[in-house]
Amino acid sequence: MLNFFNLGRKSTTRRQFIQWSLLIGGISAAALKLNSRQAYAANPVKIPPWPKTDSTSDLSFDPMSVLRDFNYGTLKEEDGQTIREFEVVAHSTTLQLNCAIAFVSWNLNDRVPGPTLRATEGDRVRIIFHNEDGHSHSMHFHGVHPAEMDGVASIRRGKTTVYEFDAEPYGVHPYHCHVAPVTRHVGKGLYGLFIVDPPEGRPDADEMVLVMGAYDLDDDDVNELYAFNGIPNYYRDRPIPIYQNQLVRLYILNMVELDPPITFHIHANMFQVYRTGRSLEPSEESDVITMGTAERHILEFAYKYPGKYMFHPHQDDIAEHGCMGYFDVIPDEA
Numbered sequence: 001m002l003n004f005f006n007l008g009r010k011s012t013t014r015r016q017f018i019q020w021s022l023l024i025g026g027i028s029a030a031a032l033k034l035n036s037r038q039a040y041a042a043n044p045v046k047i048p049p050w051p052k053t054d055s056t057s058d059l060s061f062d063p064m065s066v067l068r069d070f071n072y073g074t075l076k077e078e079d080g081q082t083i084r085e086f087e088v089v090a091h092s093t094t095l096q097l098n099c100a101i102a103f104v105s106w107n108l109n110d111r112v113p114g115p116t117l118r119a120t121e122g123d124r125v126r127i128i129f130h131n132e133d134g135h136s137h138s139m140h141f142h143g144v145h146p147a148e149m150d151g152v153a154s155i156r157r158g159k160t161t162v163y164e165f166d167a168e169p170y171g172v173h174p175y176h177c178h179v180a181p182v183t184r185h186v187g188k189g190l191y192g193l194f195i196v197d198p199p200e201g202r203p204d205a206d207e208m209v210l211v212m213g214a215y216d217l218d219d220d221d222v223n224e225l226y227a228f229n230g231i232p233n234y235y236r237d238r239p240i241p242i243y244q245n246q247l248v249r250l251y252i253l254n255m256v257e258l259d260p261p262i263t264f265h266i267h268a269n270m271f272q273v274y275r276t277g278r279s280l281e282p283s284e285e286s287d288v289i290t291m292g293t294a295e296r297h298i299l300e301f302a303y304k305y306p307g308k309y310m311f312h313p314h315q316d317d318i319a320e321h322g323c324m325g326y327f328d329v330i331p332d333e334a
């Protein structure tokens, strides 16, 4: 490095010097980033025990379990082909959104968001969709598949249909009902994540799912409440425990209808962005990312210091109407 500078000293202008410095700085930062990711990958993943759900809660489901619940389906062999089969049922369920507001949701497998379906790129997936709700619905998946598997046709109440296609490309994809008016069907809760892992996998991490959704309580095309994983302010009141220095891999999806794009922001840290989960290396680093409806990413981070840290959209009115949570970073005493 000394030679490097000596070589150019006579002719190096201030501007060139700055350019070289930036280049060297960039290389060092990239090496550091790689080293820290390798270090995380070498350590066994530790996931703190989940806080017990309040026994007096009237919640229909527990967003703390939605957070780290991945549905890999059932593997079946048919004519020499391996099929990953999922069962999904549409229902109407009353959600207690807070102490005062009960909301009739239309949902999949009795939860909002619906199950986080997970496969590996190239798997043949089969989703058996039972519509046991009183309205017509469908399941439209993002990703690549034939037109007849696109899930835009209404499945009437009481009917079952099968969507079958190869899981591709690897990444993070939403699914949602595509029956009109879609804003209403999505706003009532008919959406979820479809994670397609790359064949080579990703380094071990504490993996979790956060889906941002909204509720138009009085059908005026204006959202009154917002939530991570279905229940407003759930993770504000019950912070998500994570360990200090543990790599967290967050699968995040924005399914807020009726609003302009929103952001996702974490406090006191930066995250690596894998846009749409479509890369094995991050493309940028930030602490805030803008997401239109149906946009989704993988965000990776680790907390250096213990304590409680907020996460929320930086549209603060939305954060203050339910889309608010905390990470509770537990000291790493290992």
Ligand SMILES: [Cu+2]
Pocket: 136, 137, 138, 177, 178, 179, 185, 186, 190
């Ligand atoms: Cu629907």
